[in-house]
Amino acid sequence: MDGKSKPGVPYDVMTDTWVKKHRLIYIGATRHPFILSIRDGTVDLSAFKRWLGQDYIFVRAFVPFVASVLIKAYKKGDESSGDMEVILSGLGSLNDEIAWFKQEASKWGVDLSQVAPEKPTQDYCRFLEELMRPEVDYTVAMAAFWAIEAVYQESFAHCLEEGSKTPTELQEACQRWGNDGFGRYCSSLRNIADRQLEKVASGSVPLVKVSEDAVSKAEVTFLRVLEYEVDFWNMSCGTDGHSAPKP
Numbered sequence: 001m002d003g004k005s006k007p008g009v010p011y012d013v014m015t016d017t018w019v020k021k022h023r024l025i026y027i028g029a030t031r032h033p034f035i036l037s038i039r040d041g042t043v044d045l046s047a048f049k050r051w052l053g054q055d056y057i058f059v060r061a062f063v064p065f066v067a068s069v070l071i072k073a074y075k076k077g078d079e080s081s082g083d084m085e086v087i088l089s090g091l092g093s094l095n096d097e098i099a100w101f102k103q104e105a106s107k108w109g110v111d112l113s114q115v116a117p118e119k120p121t122q123d124y125c126r127f128l129e130e131l132m133r134p135e136v137d138y139t140v141a142m143a144a145f146w147a148i149e150a151v152y153q154e155s156f157a158h159c160l161e162e163g164s165k166t167p168t169e170l171q172e173a174c175q176r177w178g179n180d181g182f183g184r185y186c187s188s189l190r191n192i193a194d195r196q197l198e199k200v201a202s203g204s205v206p207l208v209k210v211s212e213d214a215v216s217k218a219e220v221t222f223l224r225v226l227e228y229e230v231d232f233w234n235m236s237c238g239t240d241g242h243s244a245p246k247p
């Protein structure tokens with residue numbers, strides 16, 4: 001708690017505070033024009049195919065990142081927290097996700113073996129590699145993990161809300177991240193991140209080696225995730241100045 005909270009009065013957990021504080025960029029990442037174009041049915045299919053190929057590359061890099069978070073959870077040594085089970089379930093879903101990308105690519109005629117990473121994909125994957133380093137705190141890595149998944153969950157769930165005109169052939173993609181089960185998984189990740197942030201902020205984990213500035217590092221990491229996500233969507237639309245949309 002922040003010391004200002006009153007008994008019985010709900011208070012914001014750290015991730016709520018961040019989302020409110022950085023609302024503009026959060027909205028930029030979760031309500032990007034690419035997502036809005038899927039939702040209103042005007043999406044350029046060449047942009048969707050570009051996103052598909054680039055996201056396949058991203059997801060392959062995301063797997064070792066999640067594995068590195070699993071290692072950090074294990075090293076924390078708190079078996080009763082259930083963190084490892086949540087992270088393991090995420091790794092299982094990523095296995096399905098990779099199979100889905102392959103299937104979807106063949107449906108859309110995208111040859112994944114011929115897709116080269118664009119600069120925003122390379123930059124984002126490099127960022128994931130930085131976060132995999134053993135010296136990166138579990139709290140920081142969890143904050144990134146939650147933010148990465150939450151952006152997709154909120155974005156694609158928006159394409160399934162009532163009134164959306166998402167084309168039928170894209171609904172399965174939206175379901176993948178926009179379904180309720182994925183929403184619950186993201187809440188579990190968020191709870192882990194908030195619990196860690198609370199522990200670090202209150203200094204209640206003297207036996208765990210956490211750096212004093214882990215909370216501010218986690219906030220900066222959260223912001224960087226949002227920026228990378230916006231760049232990734234821009235690239236998909238062809239509005240990043242690196243990749244012109246195919247005619």
Ligand SMILES: Cc1ncc(CN)c(N)n1
Nearest residue numbers: 055058059148149152232
């Ligand atoms: C760029 C990006 N960000 C998030 C996700 C969700 N795993 C994803 N597949 N790709």
